[in-house]
């Protein structure tokens with residue numbers, strides 16, 4: 347459960363007095379997520395989400411994320427909207443943490459990914475990319491290839507080896523292959539860039555009555571290669587429970603994407619290295635959290651080793667045909 351910071355009823359009721367959203371009826375910590383503390387609030391006017399920003403979020407960047415969510419909504423992408431207080435501020439402080447209230451998005455994320463989810467997912471991702479083109483302020487990807495080596499080093503070799511013998515050497519070797527091959531690296535051709543979600547896992551995509559009802563959790567969003575977002579989705583949505591890659595899911599995802607924004611040949615060609623990088627990024631952040639989560643924190647760290655077979659799979663793929671397109 348991701349509640350790193352507890353809040354009392356009194357503190358929350360006092361906080362709500364600065365907003366025009368009614369009085370507190372109930373609130374509960376949300377037993378999902380790993381990054382921030384999230385609470386579901388019910389007030390006399392409706393449901394809201396309160397987020398206290400914790401780990402990887404840089405407070406200076408919060409206006410960029412909140413502005414991005416507002417911009418996406420203005421372009422027709424359904425996502426939570428920051429709620430302003432009576433002074434017009436969306437970013438506040440509660441329990442010594444940066445805090446924001448956002449609207450509650452109806453829907454449920456798919457506990458089991460099915461084929462019917464994949465095409466709508468691809469379409470929504472491409473719509474997000476097109477909508478992001480008019481949000482012009484850039485935010486560098488702080489978890490891009492330049493961060494992976496330092497992240498592996500920060501995990502400490504002996505602790506990585508304790509997670510799985512040989513893991514440190516395997517990741518170091520994969521990094522030595524992925525980083526020099528990365529688009530835009532030292533003379534490599536770049537790919538189309540723009541605003542990406544960068545964490546569009548099933549738990550960040552809501553469905554209602556078999557339709558995609560909205561996207562949440564924009565706190566890793568950044569300016570990067572658009573196709574990298576597809577590579578993240580290939581990792582997060584297109585492996586069966588037994589670890590087998592599901593090419594049919596992948597094909598539907600990419601078809602949905604291309605219904606809205608056709609891929610360039612260079613993007614298709616780069617998909618294996620982008621998918622390797624995406625597997626590496628989530629493996630490393632999970633590994634870091636696995637090793638560093640403080641005892642007693644109300645959070646369930648995610649298993650880094652789920653991403654090792656995915657990384658190996660992508661390292662063996664030669665071109666887009668490996669992904670079913």
Ligand SMILES: Nc1ncnc2c1ncn2[C@@H]1O[C@H](COP(=O)(O)OP(=O)(O)O)[C@@H](O)[C@H]1O
Nearest residue numbers: 348376378379380381382395426449450451563
């Ligand atoms: N705006 C929202 N509307 C409805 N539920 C939400 C909303 N934001 C978060 N949630 C719920 O909280 C959970 C955790 O949120 P998330 O943003 O993924 O947390 P974290 O950033 O800590 O990983 C989600 O899976 C969802 O159930």
Ligand SMILES: N[C@@H](CCOP(=O)(O)O)C(=O)O
Nearest residue numbers: 379380381547563628632648
């Ligand atoms: N999606 C990441 C972790 C980030 O958590 P989220 O709950 O914000 O999606 C992973 O699975 O490693």
